[in-house]
Amino acid sequence: MTARRSNADFELAGTVVRPGERRSVDIPLAPLVTHNDLAMTANVLTGHRAGPTLLISAAIHGDEINGVEIIRRLMRHPAMAQLRGTLVAIPVVNVHGFLNQTRYLPDGRDLNRSFPGSSQGSLAARVADKFVNLILSRCDYAIDLHTGARHRTNLPQIRVDLSNEASQELGIAFGVPVLMHSRLRDGSLREEAASRGIPFLLYEGGESLRFDEFSIRVGVNGILNVMRHLGMLRHSRRRTPPEPFISRRSVWVRAGTSGVMRTLKSIGAKVTSGDLLGIVGDPMGNEETGIHAPEDGIVIGRLNLPLVNEGDAVFHIACYRERTDDAGQAITEWQAEIDAETDPSLA
Numbered sequence: 497m498t499a500r501r502s503n504a505d506f507e508l509a510g511t512v513v514r515p516g517e518r519r520s521v522d523i524p525l526a527p528l529v530t531h532n533d534l535a536m537t538a539n540v541l542t543g544h545r546a547g548p549t550l551l552i553s554a555a556i557h558g559d560e561i562n563g564v565e566i567i568r569r570l571m572r573h574p575a576m577a578q579l580r581g582t583l584v585a586i587p588v589v590n591v592h593g594f595l596n597q598t599r600y601l602p603d604g605r606d607l608n609r610s611f612p613g614s615s616q617g618s619l620a621a622r623v624a625d626k627f628v629n630l631i632l633s634r635c636d637y638a639i640d641l642h643t644g645a646r647h648r649t650n651l652p653q654i655r656v657d658l659s660n661e662a663s664q665e666l667g668i669a670f671g672v673p674v675l676m677h678s679r680l681r682d683g684s685l686r687e688e689a690a691s692r693g694i695p696f697l698l699y700e701g702g703e704s705l706r707f708d709e710f711s712i713r714v715g716v717n718g719i720l721n722v723m724r725h726l727g728m729l730r731h732s733r734r735r736t737p738p739e740p741f742i743s744r745r746s747v748w749v750r751a752g753t754s755g756v757m758r759t760l761k762s763i764g765a766k767v768t769s770g771d772l773l774g775i776v777g778d779p780m781g782n783e784e785t786g787i788h789a790p791e792d793g794i795v796i797g798r799l800n801l802p803l804v805n806e807g808d809a810v811f812h813i814a815c816y817r818e819r820t821d822d823a824g825q826a827i828t829e830w831q832a833e834i835d836a837e838t839d840p841s842l843a
Contacts, residue, residue, distance in 0.1 A: 501546040506582045509630045513540045539585040547581020551635035558593020559704040563641025566715035609683035643702045647801035651763045652701035652714040662695040669725035670718040675740040743814035751804040753785045764827045765795045
């Protein structure tokens with residue numbers, strides 16, 4: 497019989513977490529203008545048995561709060577008692593933005609365009625530098641949790657660089673029906689992880705500044721699926737997630753005129769080229785203009801605000817040249833299955 501391998505101590509920002517321990521580690525950030533101290537808190541959980549180190553991060557954009565709740569539920573999940581390896585969870589990366597309910601830092605910069613950062617640079621650069629050198633560099637895999645922007649909802653989806661086989665494998669294991677190819681963006685955390693050879697997933701679901709229960713439950717389940725795939729948790733007897741539909745291209749459909757929009761297609765809906773997605777009318781009710789799907793695909797993002805200006809992006813469609821009917825049916829079945837489940841972490 498092979499001997500059970502013991503986990504090693506895990507050190508983060510000068511704090512040592514021993515096998516079987518759970519610790520909160522505060523990483524000091526620039527204080528508030530009132531000189532009150534401010535810190536980014538990392539929740540570190542180490543298992544008794546050896547395994548990889550997985551990073552889960554949320555609220556890099558301070559107004560994207562679904563990931564905060566996903567991490568809270570994940571850390572309370574009963575499966576964590578059987579953890580192998582180490583889980584590093586950062587519920588709020590952009591603490592300044594989170595406090596101000598805004599996407600950006602006080603210096604007006606997007607933290608997810610500021611990596612790898614600099615210890616002598618802007619506020620955003622300094623936060624990015626600490627995150628990379630104290631946290632990301634200590635991890636083997638990473639999942640970053642996001643939502644749509646203000647007034648925009650995203651269907652739960654994984655965005656990944658499909659040229660990276662290890663990342664694509666994790667994306668399939670996550671268990672959402674739509675896997676989007678997404679190129680690496682300059683200055684993003686995902687680009688920095690790729691430069692370090694760290695397989696990385698970006699999860700999108702819901703809308704900023706709103707808790708979306710469906711997207712939260714999908715996120716928790718997906719992370720658990722990835723942890724099982726990595727051997728960090730025991731495999732579940734639940735059925736294996738279906739093979740996702742991979743889209744290598746998406747299109748934003750824009751309003752052709754200004755006015756009040758009525759949406760006719762919901763998130764996750766299958767559409768074919770020419771389908772009527774919505775109608776924009778003037779407030780007096782004199783004129784109406786249709787918004788039509790330019791290609792076959794699945795609606796993965798939508799503007800919720802009914803007031804639109806000419807040129808506004810109102811529907812986001814993941815394009816499929818084949819199997820569109822199958823994709824639409826798979827999403828419907830998957831949504832019903834998630835809705836029917838009872839999340840034990842809510843108890």
